Amino acid sequence: MLGGNVAENSGGPHTLASGVTVNHVTGMTVVMPSGEVVRFGGKAAECSGYDLTGFFVGSEGTVGIVTEIIVKLLRRPERVATLLAIFETIDDGARTVSAITAAGITPAALEMLDGWTLRAVEAACHAGYPLDAGAVLLIELEGLAEQVEEQAEAVREVCVQQKAREVRRAKDETERALLWKGRKNAFAAMGRLAPSYYSQDGVVPRTRIPAVLQFIGGVAKKHGLRIGNIFHAGDGNLHPLILFDPRDPKQLELVQQAGRDILEYCVSVGGSITGEHGVGLEKRDLMPLLFTDEDLDVMLSLRNAFNAAGVLNPGKLFPTTRMCAETRGSSRNPVLAAEGM
Amino acid sequence: MSTAEISLDVVRELRAICGEEYVGDESSVLKGRADDPDRKFARELLETYKTVTPGSAEEISAILRLANERGFNVRPAGGRTKQTPQWGGPVVVVNTNRLTAVEHYDPADLTVGIGAGMTVAHLNAMVGQDQLMFGGDPPFGDRGTVGGLLATASHGPLRHGYGAVRDYCIGVRFVTGDGRRAKGGGRVVKNVAGYDLMKLLIGSHGTLAVITSASFKLFPAPRQTKTFVCEFATWEEALKFRDVMRRSALAPMCMELVSPAARRLIRREAMSDTWAICVRASGSDAVLTRYRQGLGPAVTREVVGEKETDLWQGIENCCERERMHVRMDVIVPPGRVACVLKTLDDITDQRFGYAAVGRIGLGHLRVFTPKGTIGGTQPANVFISKLREQVKTEMGVTVESWVTPWPIAPPHLASMRAVKQALDPNNILFGRAIF
Numbered sequence: 001m002l003g004g005n006v007a008e009n010s011g012g013p014h015t016l017a018s019g020v021t022v023n024h025v026t027g028m029t030v031v032m033p034s035g036e037v038v039r040f041g042g043k044a045a046e047c048s049g050y051d052l053t054g055f056f057v058g059s060e061g062t063v064g065i066v067t068e069i070i071v072k073l074l075r076r077p078e079r080v081a082t083l084l085a086i087f088e089t090i091d092d093g094a095r096t097v098s099a100i101t102a103a104g105i106t107p108a109a110l111e112m113l114d115g116w117t118l119r120a121v122e123a124a125c126h127a128g129y130p131l132d133a134g135a136v137l138l139i140e141l142e143g144l145a146e147q148v149e150e151q152a153e154a155v156r157e158v159c160v161q162q163k164a165r166e167v168r169r170a171k172d173e174t175e176r177a178l179l180w181k182g183r184k185n186a187f188a189a190m191g192r193l194a195p196s197y198y199s200q201d202g203v204v205p206r207t208r209i210p211a212v213l214q215f216i217g218g219v220a221k222k223h224g225l226r227i228g229n230i231f232h233a234g235d236g237n238l239h240p241l242i243l244f245d246p247r248d249p250k251q252l253e254l255v256q257q258a259g260r261d262i263l264e265y266c267v268s269v270g271g272s273i274t275g276e277h278g279v280g281l282e283k284r285d286l287m288p289l290l291f292t293d294e295d296l297d298v299m300l301s302l303r304n305a306f307n308a309a310g311v312l313n314p315g316k317l318f319p320t321t322r323m324c325a326e327t328r329g330s331s332r333n334p335v336l337a338a339e340g341m
Numbered sequence: 342m343s344t345a346e347i348s349l350d351v352v353r354e355l356r357a358i359c360g361e362e363y364v365g366d367e368s369s370v371l372k373g374r375a376d377d378p379d380r381k382f383a384r385e386l387l388e389t390y391k392t393v394t395p396g397s398a399e400e401i402s403a404i405l406r407l408a409n410e411r412g413f414n415v416r417p418a419g420g421r422t423k424q425t426p427q428w429g430g431p432v433v434v435v436n437t438n439r440l441t442a443v444e445h446y447d448p449a450d451l452t453v454g455i456g457a458g459m460t461v462a463h464l465n466a467m468v469g470q471d472q473l474m475f476g477g478d479p480p481f482g483d484r485g486t487v488g489g490l491l492a493t494a495s496h497g498p499l500r501h502g503y504g505a506v507r508d509y510c511i512g513v514r515f516v517t518g519d520g521r522r523a524k525g526g527g528r529v530v531k532n533v534a535g536y537d538l539m540k541l542l543i544g545s546h547g548t549l550a551v552i553t554s555a556s557f558k559l560f561p562a563p564r565q566t567k568t569f570v571c572e573f574a575t576w577e578e579a580l581k582f583r584d585v586m587r588r589s590a591l592a593p594m595c596m597e598l599v600s601p602a603a604r605r606l607i608r609r610e611a612m613s614d615t616w617a618i619c620v621r622a623s624g625s626d627a628v629l630t631r632y633r634q635g636l637g638p639a640v641t642r643e644v645v646g647e648k649e650t651d652l653w654q655g656i657e658n659c660c661e662r663e664r665m666h667v668r669m670d671v672i673v674p675p676g677r678v679a680c681v682l683k684t685l686d687d688i689t690d691q692r693f694g695y696a697a698v699g700r701i702g703l704g705h706l707r708v709f710t711p712k713g714t715i716g717g718t719q720p721a722n723v724f725i726s727k728l729r730e731q732v733k734t735e736m737g738v739t740v741e742s743w744v745t746p747w748p749i750a751p752p753h754l755a756s757m758r759a760v761k762q763a764l765d766p767n768n769i770l771f772g773r774a775i776f
Contacts, residue, residue: 044736278533
């Protein structure tokens with residue numbers, strides 16, 4: 001639901017050119033922890049004062065409950081081209097990602113599936129993915145017809161330069177929908193291979209994609225796990241899918257350790273622990289990888305400005321080491337208290 | 342308020358923090374700008390206040406902690422292109438000009454991290470070598486700093502095609518009013534870890550924290566552009582054309598309304614008495630031909646090369662040529678722009694004409710009204726008052742060089758005060774008057 005998207009500042013495949021949720025929200029109605037109903041922003045692209053609309057988007061429900069949202073709409077593009085670039089190796093596919101952006105092209109979407117994942121997806125969805133490839137890139141271009149045609153040709157050239165063995169283009173909307181069906185149902189397809197999977201959401205600078213994929217391969221080997229990669233390559237937003245059987249406590253432990261290893265690596269190369277899924281409970285104790293005590297202290301003081309008693313989403317977002325501070329901040333914010341909020 | 346009110350003890354401590362050569366009076370800092378008549382106000386201001394030019398976030402933190410202990414106010418300053426007068430209490434101006442380090446830059450990642458004191462022009466020159474560009478083109482980018490751009494949420498014509506700075510700022514480091522050094526976001530283009538503190542600081546006019554550095558997405562620089570000047574007898578006709586454009590598939594880099602008076606301020610447009618919409622497009626010859634066809638008979642002139650660069654610099658900086666005007670940014674839902682222009686028509690006459698430029702597709706207008714008076718009242722005050730009645734709170738208005746940058750009180754003042762209390766509990770940054 002849109003409210004959930006706002007709370008998480010959700011993304012998705014088409015954020016590469018169009019931005020994430022916060023780039024499209026101009027106003028909202030919020031129920032504050034006190035029960036007070038307030039409005040931030042409006043229909044204008046900007047309103048006077050602090051950008052509280054922007055601050056509340058992605059706050060994971062810790063400062064208020066959003067009940068109404070005003071969003072900008074985009075005009076549907078005149079033309080869309082969807083390409084499937086097929087590579088023998090995952091390295092070639094990964095290098096192509098930054099080569100496309102270096103060529104001055106910003107696709108609407110630039111998604112990657114490794115060979116192991118695309119075979120699982122093909123078995124489940126029959127999307128037409130090649131079963132013998134090392135990786136594929138799903139590339140979508142949108143805009144004016146002339147521009148899209150030129151970009152499609154330029155992207156094809158870049159892919160070939162980067163050793164793509166074939167670049168297919170969806171001939172019509174049916175073929176396009178089929179290619180996207182494979183991508184969008186990929187997580188579900190994992191259910192055919194294992195009882196469960198653990199999806200990560202780390203982010204790396206896009207030039208680090210080849211290195212991080214190698215690292216993930218090493219993690220899989222080290223822990224004896226199967227890890228598939230399907231992700232928003234254009235943004236550097238990874239979704240390694242770690243397959244496991246939750247009935248086996250040892251596997252569960254290994255999976256959690258593998259997930260942590262991957263996110264630590266993402267942070268070590270200048271990335272983040274989450275690109276669109278949020279922190280919540282699961283990743284709250286990884287926040288110190290990214291943020292200092294003082295960073296977290298500032299964030300906590302802002303949370304306490306609105307939600308000092310911690311009545312909204314208690315325990316979320318902040319590491320357990322900060323929970324004492326969270327509990328300690330039980331007195332109401334003096335400014336809001338004076339306003340009866 | 343004079344420098345005498347900053348005690349000698351405080352000055353000694355400031356020198357101990359930053360080094361003696363970086364503590365002084367404003368007049369010494371502005372040396373060399375005395376030929377600029379528009380600096381008269383600033384010069385008086387700067388001669389009056391103590392200045393500090395720290396070299397790091399650590400030094401800024403120490404200054405702010407000292408301010409909290411000793412009870413003086415701090416005013417962050419960058420390129421001083423949107424100078425705001427100070428009010429009440431002893432003040433130290435903190436210049437960010439020495440914070441110019443490049444924290445990270447990999448052209449292939451299309452991201453950059455830089456100190457808040459770097460000018461927008463310097464940033465563009467740096468990334469331009471790699472055929473990249475920064476999305477912001479605020480007025481006076483040659484001396485306006487990146488920190489100032491963030492603090493004031495400034496923008497120029499590129500906002501139409503590339504978004505606002507809130508859309509491409511991916512991380513920020515800052516020192517809160519109570520002296521805590523912190524950050525939000527990071528270096529990657531997609532990141533939802535922790536609160537989006539960039540949004541809070543962008544457009545906060547330095548009232549919450551001193552921004553020390555920031556990271557941005559960059560964009561590929563267009564290889565070829567062309568500007569189509571479309572002319573109209575009235576703004577009503579211009580707005581009809583805008584609406585046609587908004588419904589079309591065309592997606593130009595810039596689409597700027599320029600009023601007749603604004604055209605007279607732009608040297609190359611001096612002879613024009615019509616309203617203009619300048620549409621800048623990028624792409625191959627085929628794409629530009631498509632734009633020309635799509636824009637139709639409204640196009641009276643096509644501009645490329647140096648003339649095109651001059652035209653857009655003129656639009657960005659046209660207010661600089663008119664020193665006797667109040668400058669305001671008004672943003673309304675695009676459908677309410679007519680209401681803004683009608684209000685301007687109603688309150689002005691031949692003697693007190695107004696000038697306006699703006700990102701008309703987004704509902705933005707930069708309005709210049711004369712500083713003189715109409716019936717004893719400044720046109721800007723009359724305009725804002727009328728606008729408040731007609732558009733109510735569905736808009737954003739900021740005014741340069743007024744006591745508060747927000748002349749129309751935001752509807753969420755209590756929440757704003759709560760945020761201020763959380764980051765600057767002693768009102769060290771700009772005092773209380775902003776609300």
